[in-house]
Amino acid sequence: MELKDIKAVYFVGAGGIGMSAVARYFRQKGLVVGGYDKTPSELTAQLQKEGIQIHYEEDVNLIPSECKDAATTLVVYTPAIPETHKELAFFRKNNFEIQKRAQVLGTLTKTHKGLCFAGTHGKTSTSTMCAHLMHQSHLDCNAFLGGISKNYGTNYILSDKSDYVVIEADEFDRSFHWLRPWMSVITSTDPDHLDIYGTKEAYLESFRHYTELIQPDGVLVIHKNLEMKQNVQEGVKVYEYSRIEGDFHAENIRIENGTIVFDFISPVENVQDIELGQPVPINIENGIAAMALAQLNGCTAEELRNGMKTYAGVDRRFDFKIKNDKHVFLSDYAHHPKEILQSAKSLKEIYPNRKVTVIFQPHLYTRTRDFYREFADALSHFDEVILTEIYPAREEPIEGVSTSxxxxxxxxGIAKQMIEKDSVLELTKERDFDVLVVLGAGNLDNYVPAMAEILKSKE
Known part of the structure; x- marks a missing residue:
């Protein structure tokens, strides 16, 4: 099915952060958009306000009539939806065009210049940063992001004049193999999703194959010293980056009084005095990668400076709720050991003389089973560790696998305790935390607004 033939799009799993961005793209293009999701949320309510027809029961009769014509309807589903889903079974039986979200994004990279960001961690922040750089420049862009941009209050950007599309390239279920990037960043390749890949070697091979998909005469910007081998097509330029060395890197880093300023060193043009609008140390490295792709496509030095200074961050990515001399409170999506270690190091770098406490909700039984030692090592970089029960997401319990x-x-010797997730508000009332961070990709974040109110009431 060609994009021009589509009149209606139906999403099985419409409420996911990535799925909703694509749903909004088609809705803004004037198509009829409908969908199913298991549970109502703030995001699904917003989609409904925008004219997207969503229901929450697995019922073929609730599918909008406009989405029941196989000749003009594209069906998009998420891998999290089971094959036994009644609506998905209906579409299969009636020979509808059915694609994963990643396939749809892959189609867009064939008709746009795809700027794609892959990696175990860092890809959401870096892709959102690049999308902001491009959008506020003379180039503009479309963007499909894995988190809600605080600059735009949404997870997508739509442009009717730009040929660029910024995409978060997700390695889960090998989704990023559908993409055909014009340029790509690879931020990290620390093994993850071993329930899908099985081995570290298979995970790294998946990234190697991804580099083959970059279009001839395109560009790969890869973090220096990654444990993977790239295999790019003829004509693809390869650059390395990191915080302190590589083709793209930072020099003259100044971290003081809550600000971070550095010089951007680049083979295209060095840019002095880049100030981070979200002054977190990890954003030095994220910013280098984002600026590299923006600059390679024509962003000017002044546009880079302005974009980095006005970048406001992503929901649940170093998302500060309180920041003062009495309390610092933030939420972060970190759910892999390397992300947690980076979170700990960044917070200790910003607040070297304050006690930093983490409340962590492990995400998935398989990830806990595969990396519990690495989790423990990373969490031990905080001053105090509070753990809750595992968030299962798509998984059933595994015998012998728990937060313990x-x-x-x-x-x-590290201060530590285990609590039930539902007792986190009571704990916040009882304790007077100095610097407190809530980590994880589960649902502990639902308590963050109430926790912030409790802490504010103590000031």
Whole structure:
């Protein structure tokens, strides 16, 4: 099915952060858009306000009539939806065109210049940063992001004049293999999703194959010293980056009084005095990668400076709720050991003389089973560790796998405790935290607004 033939699009799993961005793209293009999701949320309510027809029961009769014509309807589904889903079965039986979200994005990279951001971690922040740089420049862009941009209050940007599309390239379920990037960044390749890949070697091979998909005469910007081999097509230029070395890097870094300023060193043009609008140390490195792709496509030095200074961040990515001398409170999506370590190091770098406490909700039984020692090592870089039960997401419990595996392997002498997730508000009332961060990709974040109110009431 060609994009020009589509009149209606139906999403099975419409409420996901990535799915909703694509749903909004088609709705803004004037198509009829409908969908199913298991549970109502703030995001699905917003989609409904925008004219997207969503229901929450697995019922073929609730599918809008405009979405029941196989000749003009594209069906998009998320891998999290089981094959036994009644609506998905209906579409299969009646020979509808059915694609994963990643396939749809892959089609867009064939008709636009795709700027794609891959990596175990860092891809959401870096892609959102690049999208902001491009959008506020003379180039503009479309963007499909894995988080809600605080600059735009949404997870997508739509442009009727730009040929660029910024995409978060997700390695889960090998989704990024559908893409055909014009240029790509790879931020990290620390093994993850071993329930899908099985082995570290298979995970790294998946990234190697991804580099083959970059279009001839395109560009790969890859973090220096990654444990993977790229295999790019003829004509693809390869650059390396990191915080302190590589083709793109930072020099003259100044971290003081809550601000971060540095010089951007580049083979295209050095740019002095880049100030971070979201002054978190990890954003030095994220910013280098984002600026590299923006600059390679024609962003000017002044546009880079302005874009980085006005970048406001992503919901749940170093998302500060309170920041003062009495309390610092933030939420972060970190759910992989390397992300947690980076979070700990960044917070200790910003607040070297304050006590930093983490409340962490492990995400997935398989990830806990595979990395509990690494989780314990990373969490031990905080001053105090509070753990809740595992958030299962799509998984069933695994015998012998619980939060205790992490708890028992925390470094000796570290302050630690385990609590039930539902008691987190009571704990916040009882304790007077200095610097507190809530980490994880589960649903503990639902308590963050109420936690912030409790902490504010103590000031």
């Amino acid at each position: 595996l992490i708890f028992d392997n925390l470094k000796e």
